[in-house]
Amino acid sequence: MVKYTDEELIEGLRQRKSVCVEYLYQEFNPVIRHHLSNNSGNQQDVEDLFQDAIIVLYKRIIVQPFKLECSLKTYFIAICKHLWLQRLERKYKLLYQADLEVHEERGRYGAAWAEEPEEETLELQRLFYKNLMSLPYDCRRLLQLYCLKIPYKEIARLMDYKDEMYVKTRKYACKKKLRRKIFNDPECKQFLNYDGHRTARRLD
Amino acid sequence: MMDTEQPGDWIDRYNNNELNESELVVFLEWMKASPILRSEVSLDASLTRFLQDAEVIDLMNKVKAVSQQKSNGSPLMNFLLVAASLLCLALIGGLFYHLDTKKRSAESSAGPFVRQPNHIKPEKDGDKETYNIGQKYHQESWRKTGYVKPVLMADNYKPMPELELLSGSVTRSGQFVLVSPKVDLAVPAGTTVLFSWRYSDKEAAVLFVIMDNAGNQLSRQRMNNSGSFILKTKGLGEGLYYWKILANEDLVIMGKLTIHSGVIF
Numbered sequence: 001m002v003k004y005t006d007e008e009l010i011e012g013l014r015q016r017k018s019v020c021v022e023y024l025y026q027e028f029n030p031v032i033r034h035h036l037s038n039n040s041g042n043q044q045d046v047e048d049l050f051q052d053a054i055i056v057l058y059k060r061i062i063v064q065p066f067k068l069e070c071s072l073k074t075y076f077i078a079i080c081k082h083l084w085l086q087r088l089e090r091k092y093k094l095l096y097q098a099d100l101e102v103h104e105e106r107g108r109y110g111a112a113w114a115e116e117p118e119e120e121t122l123e124l125q126r127l128f129y130k131n132l133m134s135l136p137y138d139c140r141r142l143l144q145l146y147c148l149k150i151p152y153k154e155i156a157r158l159m160d161y162k163d164e165m166y167v168k169t170r171k172y173a174c175k176k177k178l179r180r181k182i183f184n185d186p187e188c189k190q191f192l193n194y195d196g197h198r199t200a201r202r203l204d
Numbered sequence: 205m206m207d208t209e210q211p212g213d214w215i216d217r218y219n220n221n222e223l224n225e226s227e228l229v230v231f232l233e234w235m236k237a238s239p240i241l242r243s244e245v246s247l248d249a250s251l252t253r254f255l256q257d258a259e260v261i262d263l264m265n266k267v268k269a270v271s272q273q274k275s276n277g278s279p280l281m282n283f284l285l286v287a288a289s290l291l292c293l294a295l296i297g298g299l300f301y302h303l304d305t306k307k308r309s310a311e312s313s314a315g316p317f318v319r320q321p322n323h324i325k326p327e328k329d330g331d332k333e334t335y336n337i338g339q340k341y342h343q344e345s346w347r348k349t350g351y352v353k354p355v356l357m358a359d360n361y362k363p364m365p366e367l368e369l370l371s372g373s374v375t376r377s378g379q380f381v382l383v384s385p386k387v388d389l390a391v392p393a394g395t396t397v398l399f400s401w402r403y404s405d406k407e408a409a410v411l412f413v414i415m416d417n418a419g420n421q422l423s424r425q426r427m428n429n430s431g432s433f434i435l436k437t438k439g440l441g442e443g444l445y446y447w448k449i450l451a452n453e454d455l456v457i458m459g460k461l462t463i464h465s466g467v468i469f
Contacts, residue, residue, distance in 0.1 A: 016259065016262055016263050016266060018269070018270065021263075021266045021267055021270050022270045025267075025270045025271065025274060026274075029274075047271050050267065050271070051264060051267045051271070054263060055260055055263060055264070058260070058263055059260075124250060124254075125254055125260070125264075128255075129254075129261065129264050132255070132261075133268075143255050144255055144258060144261070147252055147255035147256040148256060148258060149256075172213050172216070176213075178251070179215075179244075179248060179251070183244070183247075188247075191243075191247060192244075192247065
């Protein structure tokens, strides 16, 4: 198997190369699995955490200059551990939210809550991604093109639709479908709070 | 989810700043009154931002592809697993085939077991009597019949000198004429053999007796006077058999019948 240096991996990840993602998965996944197996995580958590950590790493390395002061593996595992800790804290908070609001008010978890947790944002992204992937391909593509502010006329040309009006109608139908899927997803409930204390976190 | 009746795309339009002034006033009133709507508007804004982040979606696609590929195993490993499974199936199949062949071989080398059939009753087939000796012989259970001993296949063809001398001789030829079959007949297993004769003494009690090659009587049957009957050999083991026809307990004619597997060497 080809060995990559940390610099090569960072550059490869910056360009979102599949080989680098695969290499990182092969090298780091056993460590994540080991860590989570000792900290009440399961196989799905391992997959989710790896994806979240890759996104965090990617977002950090695309901001120039990025300087690594330890090995990439150490850095990556630290991200994973940090994210996992955040998730456990958030789960704890969700479980005991009512008690905390009564007894702790703005205590330990209140402070963490105020600073927009990264992990929650990533979980929201995963929720969006999961439901987006369950849409038909043309719907996914249309929504992405629309969100990239590509004009309706150009979208019609790219997707071989008859006119702009059809693009608009189709976009509306696809967005509605996606929104309904997300809102009906059981995992969405934690991001919706109807009592006014919480609203969904905004993505960075 | 929404507890209001505004058009479904108002959330979209609000997030895209596409609502006109009057619509915006109404929408803001709705938002103020409904925490659900506020949540949905916020979530929708997050969704739009997520969709705009094509690079992250691309990266997520790649991670998912790698993850799925790893959980499904590599193509080479899958191929090897399939090949190994097929090999195992072939080995098991081969083993069963070998065991089956060995069993058949053992059975054929042991030869048919000689048993003493019970009394055989004739079946009527038109004007001919049919003696299904072989079938009866085959159907007999070992508990009901006398088990003698297992005999090797080659031994079943071994002629008996005393009976060989008598085979083909017609002791009362003046009155008895055998029309069919030949006195020395070889037939494949399962064949039916037509015995027909002419006998001037219509009142004589005619008996048909079949013996194995050791002279053991397998069947002794009284005939009617129609002058013919059919002998079914189905189920009768391969080997040499002797038959004789008696009239009033006197030997009239004797012959032999060889039953083989279908190929004569």
